[in-house]
Amino acid sequence: MKPRIALVLLSLVLSLLIGITLRRGAGGPVPDGQRRPIIGLSMDTLEVERWQHDRDLFVARANELGADVLVVSANSDDTRQVRDCEALVNNKISALVIIPHDGAAMAKGVALAHEAHIPVLAYDRLILNCDLDLYLTFDNVKVGELQAGYLVDKLKGKHARIVRLLGSKTDNNAFLFKQGQDNMLNPAIARGDLEIVHEDWCDGWRPENAKKVLNAAITKAGRNIDAVLCSADILSAGAIQVLLEEGLAGKVLVTGQDADLSSCQRIVEGTQSMTIYKPLKHLAYTAAELAVKMARGQVIVAKEELDNGRAKVPSIFLKVLVVDKDTMDSTVIADGFHKREAIYRK
Numbered sequence: 201m202k203p204r205i206a207l208v209l210l211s212l213v214l215s216l217l218i219g220i221t222l223r224r225g226a227g228g229p230v231p232d233g234q235r236r237p238i239i240g241l242s243m244d245t246l247e248v249e250r251w252q253h254d255r256d257l258f259v260a261r262a263n264e265l266g267a268d269v270l271v272v273s274a275n276s277d278d279t280r281q282v283r284d285c286e287a288l289v290n291n292k293i294s295a296l297v298i299i300p301h302d303g304a305a306m307a308k309g310v311a312l313a314h315e316a317h318i319p320v321l322a323y324d325r326l327i328l329n330c331d332l333d334l335y336l337t338f339d340n341v342k343v344g345e346l347q348a349g350y351l352v353d354k355l356k357g358k359h360a361r362i363v364r365l366l367g368s369k370t371d372n373n374a375f376l377f378k379q380g381q382d383n384m385l386n387p388a389i390a391r392g393d394l395e396i397v398h399e400d401w402c403d404g405w406r407p408e409n410a411k412k413v414l415n416a417a418i419t420k421a422g423r424n425i426d427a428v429l430c431s432a433d434i435l436s437a438g439a440i441q442v443l444l445e446e447g448l449a450g451k452v453l454v455t456g457q458d459a460d461l462s463s464c465q466r467i468v469e470g471t472q473s474m475t476i477y478k479p480l481k482h483l484a485y486t487a488a489e490l491a492v493k494m495a496r497g498q499v500i501v502a503k504e505e506l507d508n509g510r511a512k513v514p515s516i517f518l519k520v521l522v523v524d525k526d527t528m529d530s531t532v533i534a535d536g537f538h539k540r541e542a543i544y545r546k
């Protein structure tokens with residue numbers, strides 16, 4: 201029996217025995233050693249700092265594993281991202297990795313790939329209502345719990361007034377961050393320990409929309425604010441500009457996510473309180489390893505699954521860490537994510 205067939209049979213038997221989820225490269229894969237597979241990477245945007253890290257790490261690892269990567273970025277435009285997928289599919293890719301701008305709109309990208317028997321991996325953000333092959337992400341509900349939990353803890357003992365800047369409504373992650381935040385906020389609100397004085401979504405995760413929401417909050421509820429709960433660093437960047445203009449920077453707690461360099465600088469300088477460090481190297485390397493396996497038609501085992509409205513998608517969730525002034529050195533710097541000199545500007 202050929203080794204690959206034996207592996208598939210063994211995995212099928214295993215799945216029946218212990219109920220794990222299996223996904224195999226759906227088709228069009230390149231058998232080991234025949235030619236260098238090409239992987240398509242369709243990105244929402246490269247404007248936000250974190251996605252540049254993701255791209256560089258993904259491409260480096262895929263190259264190490266003997267695959268080439270075609271990268272395209274859609275500039276947050278759904279029509280363009282669907283066209284990008286179409287172009288990648290026509291370029292003889294063997295696996296498609298998508299970071300969707302709009303989780304619903306990109307079901308079309310998955311369908312286009314599947315018509316050509318190309319398997320699809322959703323990277324960090326879920327694609328909704330389609331037969332997605334695999335989803336790799338961080339524990340996004342946990343991200344929201346850590347952000348809001350940080351505030352609940354730091355604001356203990358006072359009736360705190362919080363403004364909440366939610367993410368982009370087109371991104372399923374934004375709802376998961378909110379869900380995690382609600383898990384921590386609701387009991388404190390019920391106890392009368394804190395109050396959300398204003399909250400709104402920030403379209404496209406744009407810092408200028410974060411500014412608009414915080415300005416609206418100040419107009420509505422005044423400058424008496426204890427914290428701005430921002431779902432990501434790109435929003436805290438906008439919020440802190442407003443706080444600086446209002447003379448409130450450093451006096452109001454501000455959360456974030458992504459450990460962007462500018463946020464880490466603001467944390468050690470005192471205008472931002474915390475961020476969430478998502479070890480992007482782990483995400484990008486794991487994604488590259490999985491994509492190369494998919495491209496080669498190898499079996500992939502995912503122990504968890506997530507309902508995307510159409511199917512239970514085999515999923516992998518990676519862990520995240522809280523970063524503040526005290527843990528900057530032991531997390532972001534120790535991991536080599538940013539250099540000490542860059543964060544402390546010396």
Ligand code: GAL
Pocket residue numbers: 248250324325371373374405432434457458
């Ligand atoms: C989310 C992602 C966050 C953040 C945000 C804005 O989907 O999980 O890490 O980067 O997008 O780009």
